[in-house]
Amino acid sequence: MSTSADPQLAVPILHGVLETSLCVDDLDSAEQFYAVIMGLEKHSSQPGRHVFFRCGSGMLLLFSAAATSRPGHIVNGGVIPPHGTTGAGHTALAMFESEIDTWRAKLVASGVTIESEVQWPGGGYSLYFRDPSGNSLELATPKLWGLPEV
Amino acid sequence: MSTSADPQLAVPILHGVLETSLCVDDLDSAEQFYAVIMGLEKHSSQPGRHVFFRCGSGMLLLFSAAATSRPGHIVNGGVIPPHGTTGAGHTALAMFESEIDTWRAKLVASGVTIESEVQWPGGGYSLYFRDPSGNSLELATPKLWGLPEV
Numbered sequence: 001m002s003t004s005a006d007p008q009l010a011v012p013i014l015h016g017v018l019e020t021s022l023c024v025d026d027l028d029s030a031e032q033f034y035a036v037i038m039g040l041e042k043h044s045s046q047p048g049r050h051v052f053f054r055c056g057s058g059m060l061l062l063f064s065a066a067a068t069s070r071p072g073h074i075v076n077g078g079v080i081p082p083h084g085t086t087g088a089g090h091t092a093l094a095m096f097e098s099e100i101d102t103w104r105a106k107l108v109a110s111g112v113t114i115e116s117e118v119q120w121p122g123g124g125y126s127l128y129f130r131d132p133s134g135n136s137l138e139l140a141t142p143k144l145w146g147l148p149e150v
Numbered sequence: 151m152s153t154s155a156d157p158q159l160a161v162p163i164l165h166g167v168l169e170t171s172l173c174v175d176d177l178d179s180a181e182q183f184y185a186v187i188m189g190l191e192k193h194s195s196q197p198g199r200h201v202f203f204r205c206g207s208g209m210l211l212l213f214s215a216a217a218t219s220r221p222g223h224i225v226n227g228g229v230i231p232p233h234g235t236t237g238a239g240h241t242a243l244a245m246f247e248s249e250i251d252t253w254r255a256k257l258v259a260s261g262v263t264i265e266s267e268v269q270w271p272g273g274g275y276s277l278y279f280r281d282p283s284g285n286s287l288e289l290a291t292p293k294l295w296g297l298p299e300v
Contacts (some may be wrong), residue, residue: 011189011256012249015299016206017196018290019242020170023235039161043295057176057207058244059295065237078268083280084288085173085225087215087248092169094208099162106161118228128231136233145193145209 018058022089023065024133027051030062037110038093055093083123092126092138096149100125103139120144160232168208172239173215174283177201180212183282186276187260194251205243242288246299251274270294 024030031051033039040053040060049067053060065084073080095103107114107129115136116128124144131139142149174180181201184190190210199217203210207254215234225231245253257264257279265286266278274294277289292299 006196011187011250012245012252014188014244014251014289015244016188017167017170017210017241018170018244018292018295018297019288020167021240038164040152041180045248051166054200054295055164057300058166058187059242059299060169061240063240069237075268076271078276079278080268081265081280081286083238083240085239086238087219087234088175088233089237089239090169090171090211090213090218090233091167092209094165094168095162096165102162104234116229118230121226124213126228127295128229128232138169138232139164142165142168145168146166146203147207 001046016057019032019053019061020058020091021061021063021083022062022091022131022133022135023068023085024062024131024135025064026132027064028131034060034062037107037112060091060093088130088134090136090138094142095127095139096139097125097143100127100139100141103127122146154213161198166207167262169211170205170241170281171211171233172241172281172285174212174281174285176282177212177214179232184212185208186259189264204243210241210243210249238280238286240286240288242290244291244292245277247275247291247293250291252275253277259299270283272296 043052045051050063069082069084071082093120118126124141126138126140193202195201201212219232219234221232264278268276274291276288276290
């Protein structure tokens with residue numbers, strides 16, 4: 001008996017977010033910011049389209065929406081569906097509690113304006129700032145979500 | 151000697167992406183989709199503003215840009231900076247190789263159109279589809295990025 005048409009088919013548990021995306025106006029300034037200030041390891045780039053970084057167990061992908069919103073990008077015979085956003089995206093990157101002061105100092109010393117700091121009622125701490133394209137970035141401790149520092 | 155003004159201040163290694171965000175047109179249909187079809191565990195929601203899900207070691211946050219792009223959201227005395235995007239965002243969630251067929255069947259049985267499938271030249275496999283707001287979702291194996299299935 002095939003279960004391929006059964007809407008109740010058991011769904012495997014997802015193993016996490018593998019790719020997080022932000023759209024940026026200027027890929028060069030984004031690469032400089034995420035590599036030098038945020039300290040991420042560059043994976044690869046395609047001029048005018050994207051720059052990709054490793055981040056923990058996943059990837060942070062920065063796209064030019066002007067490029068990725070055009071259909072017709074083919075890889076190995078498969079279509080990469082178009083996407084692209086305008087406006088300020090948001091993502092949070094994980095820092096540990098012991099690193100809050102170092103991150104604050106590093107951002108300030110790098111000329112990054114800290115827009116806000118939040119001590120969460122249930123625990124956890126966030127630093128908010130912007131990338132060069134205006135995306136809302138947050139450095140947050142996992143405790144914000146009841147998660148361990150691993 | 152203080153090093154707080156030293157631009158060369160060592161940057162701690164980031165511990166991964168803690169929050170991945172997508173903006174959606176309709177929070178109710180998004181909640182239904184991500185909870186029932188994607189099988190994610192709901193963390194919390196605020197009607198008209200957001201619905202949050204756990205996903206692996208981080209969080210997938212779905213926002214109404216109409217709500218989050220307005221300034222003035224305060225938590226515990228701290229400002230949550232405004233953000234919000236229009237257009238199709240993109241994120242990839244991790245599936246294992248052994249789960250590709252089950253996921254494809256589950257999506258089809260749930261009425262989700264698979265927009266594309268890609269066998270990556272360097273290894274790894276992706277299923278592409280859309281959430282109800284048109285965001286480009288991908289289920290991908292970690293091998294796509296040379297990462298282990300953990």
